[in-house]
Amino acid sequence: MKALTMTAGAAIACLIAGCASKPPTELRNARAAYQDAAMSPGSNLAAPDVYEAKKSLARAEQRFDDDGDEPEVRDLAYVAERKAIAAKAKGNTALAMQQKQMALQDAEQWRQQQASAMRQQLGQTKEQLERSQAQVESERQARVAAEQRTRDAIIRIEGLTAKEEQRGLVLTLNGSVLFVSGKSMLLPTAQKRLDGVIAALKDDPRQITIVGHTDSVGDDDKNMQLSQKRADAVRSYLVTHGVPEQRVTAQGMGETQPIADNKTADGRANNRRVEIILNSAPGDENRPMPGGGQSPGGGMQQGGTQQGGMQQGGMQQGGGRQQGGGRQLQLQPPSSNQQRPQR
Amino acid sequence: MKTMAWIGAASVVLGACASSPVPADRLAQSQAAVRSAQEVGAERVPSAALHLKVANDELEQARKLIADGDNKRAEYILLRAEADADAALNLAREAQVRADAQRTVEEVQRLKNSRPEGT
Numbered sequence: 001m002k003a004l005t006m007t008a009g010a011a012i013a014c015l016i017a018g019c020a021s022k023p024p025t026e027l028r029n030a031r032a033a034y035q036d037a038a039m040s041p042g043s044n045l046a047a048p049d050v051y052e053a054k055k056s057l058a059r060a061e062q063r064f065d066d067d068g069d070e071p072e073v074r075d076l077a078y079v080a081e082r083k084a085i086a087a088k089a090k091g092n093t094a095l096a097m098q099q100k101q102m103a104l105q106d107a108e109q110w111r112q113q114q115a116s117a118m119r120q121q122l123g124q125t126k127e128q129l130e131r132s133q134a135q136v137e138s139e140r141q142a143r144v145a146a147e148q149r150t151r152d153a154i155i156r157i158e159g160l161t162a163k164e165e166q167r168g169l170v171l172t173l174n175g176s177v178l179f180v181s182g183k184s185m186l187l188p189t190a191q192k193r194l195d196g197v198i199a200a201l202k203d204d205p206r207q208i209t210i211v212g213h214t215d216s217v218g219d220d221d222k223n224m225q226l227s228q229k230r231a232d233a234v235r236s237y238l239v240t241h242g243v244p245e246q247r248v249t250a251q252g253m254g255e256t257q258p259i260a261d262n263k264t265a266d267g268r269a270n271n272r273r274v275e276i277i278l279n280s281a282p283g284d285e286n287r288p289m290p291g292g293g294q295s296p297g298g299g300m301q302q303g304g305t306q307q308g309g310m311q312q313g314g315m316q317q318g319g320g321r322q323q324g325g326g327r328q329l330q331l332q333p334p335s336s337n338q339q340r341p342q343r
Numbered sequence: 344m345k346t347m348a349w350i351g352a353a354s355v356v357l358g359a360c361a362s363s364p365v366p367a368d369r370l371a372q373s374q375a376a377v378r379s380a381q382e383v384g385a386e387r388v389p390s391a392a393l394h395l396k397v398a399n400d401e402l403e404q405a406r407k408l409i410a411d412g413d414n415k416r417a418e419y420i421l422l423r424a425e426a427d428a429d430a431a432l433n434l435a436r437e438a439q440v441r442a443d444a445q446r447t448v449e450e451v452q453r454l455k456n457s458r459p460e461g462t
Contacts (some may be wrong), residue, residue, distance in 0.1 A: 018381060043392075071416075071419070072419060075419040075420075075422060075423060078426065079422050079426040080392070082423075082426035082427055082429065082430040083426060083429075083430075085394075085430045085433075085434070086426075086430045086432075086433040086434075087430050089430070089433035089434045089436070089437040090433050090436075090437075092437045092441065093433070093436050093437045093440045096437070096440045096441040096443075096444040097440055097444065099444045099448065100440075100443065100444035100447045100448070103447045103448045103450075103451045104447065104451070105445070106451055106455075107451040107454055107455075110451075110454065145456070247458055284430050
């Protein structure tokens with residue numbers, strides 16, 4: 001009872017005198033907590049809550065100023081401290097959310113950069129592909145043009161039949177045109193023809209195979225040797241007249257590949273031949289044979305053995321292929337109905 | 344006289360506590376705050392769990408005060424309880440959101456490290 005009176009008395013005395021009692025622990029804690037909250041990194045993001053904490057502290061301070069250290073002051077200070085704690089926590093929460101957002105945006109930006117880089121790469125690859133495709137195409141066109149020029153040149157050569165086969169463009173020269181019977185030395189007249197061939201093939205990039213053939217008369221082995229020697233002789237001539245030696249090979253087939261019946265004189269004459277083959281480019285083996293565009297007579301594509309190539313009749317009908325001096329192009333083998341003398 | 348003074352002083356000090364209404368609203372509010380904190384999982388976060396426990400104790404204390412008729416004191420205790428529960432709630436949320444943000448930051452870092460830009 002006495003204590004109570006004295007407490008009451010002291011409180012009243014304090015009010016009247018205006019003295020400050022020592023702030024309770026709760027109030028000091030509340031002040032510290034508020035400072036902590038106000039200065040925390042997320043405080044901007046939780047400004048309303050920080051403000052509420054401030055007001056709460058102010059109420060406690062006011063009560064303390066008014067009434068000194070009282071239970072209610074301690075209660076208000078206690079509450080104010082927890083409001084500050086909550087405000088700080090809210091600020092930190094908002095800050096963490098921002099960090100998460102920034103990380104997600106960062107990821108999105110990174111993904112877009114990846115996609116953009118890939119698109120760029122894809123574009124470059126596409127360009128490269130287009131360039132190389134264009135190059136392949138222009139090379140192909142150059143090759144086709146060269147082959148056409150060769151065909152055009154070949155047409156003008158006398159004593160030569162030309163035929164497009166799977167193995168390539170086959171120029172066939174009659175053996176009697178090139179060699180004395182049974183021999184492998186080139187006749188002078190052969191040179192003119194071979195000169196024409198060399199000129200026609202000058203710009204053609206294809207490999208050349210020379211193949212010698214005989215009729216079936218005589219020894220198989222001897223025919224084989226003769227055909228090889230004749231092929232070699234033609235090859236020599238080509239090489240000494242400007243054809244690079246690695247471009248041309250020679251082989252003999254003897255009597256093994258007749259193109260006509262060996263029982264008739266005409267047939268045997270046809271079998272005695274030398275072929276100059278412009279080998280198909282790799283990949284061209286299955287290309288379609290050129291159509292009969294050169295003349296109504298059927299141009300360069302022929303089926304039968306007797307007709308192998310550009311028909312004289314066709315040339316005449318076409319008109320445009322004929323040389324100016326009215327020269328007859330002897331393109332058919334002599335055994336045909338043209339009745340030209342063998343040379 | 345002295346006794347009279349004492350009664351008078353006591354009245355001044357104690358205020359009109361006997362005539363305070365039962366703080367039913369404040370009780371409901373504080374209880375709701377405690378429930379919210381529990382629902383958010385404050386028990387799992389150490390700093391939050393502490394405040395949650397205190398809030399529960401304060402609720403208990405307040406109920407006793409109400410039963411004893413000290414409504415005024417009960418009101419203040421309920422204010423404390425609500426403040427503790429609120430702190431618990433916000434501390435729990437902070438811990439969860441920070442952990443989530445940390446996971447995201449790490450994931451993004453892993454993503455960027457998995458394939459350098461431009462390749």
